[in-house]
Amino acid sequence: MxxxxxxxxxxxxxxxxxxxxxxxxxxxxxxxxxxxxxxxxxxxxxxxEEDLTEEDEISIVQGEEDVIAGRIHSLDEIKKQLGDL
Incomplete structure (x- = not known):
């Protein structure tokens, strides 16, 4: 440095x-x-600078629904599933 x-x-x-x-x-x-x-x-x-597209807005809603439904995984969980690559 x-x-x-x-x-x-x-x-x-x-x-x-x-x-x-x-x-x-x-x-x-x-x-x-x-x-x-x-x-x-x-x-x-x-x-x-860019407006959200309709596709962006749909993806955001789907992501929020996934979070509410618990369909998310922490980085630690993913590392365990993949063998801590």
């Missing part, structure tokens, strides 16, 4: 060529790494 001063230099270099819109996304992402609750992060998603 690079020393902190080199990391900050790299961030400055990378952000110099960004557009205002890209900078806004970068700031939202950086904020998501600390000091934000999950609810805040979900309220202000990084990529919210």
């Amino acid at each position: 690079l020393p902190e001063d080199k990391l900050r230099e790299e961030v400055r270099y990378l952000t110099q060529s960004m557009t205002a819109k890209e900078l806004e996304k970068a700031i939202k992402y950086l904020k998501s790494l600390f000091g934000q609750t999950m609810e805040e992060a979900l309220s202000y998603p990084l990529y919210d």
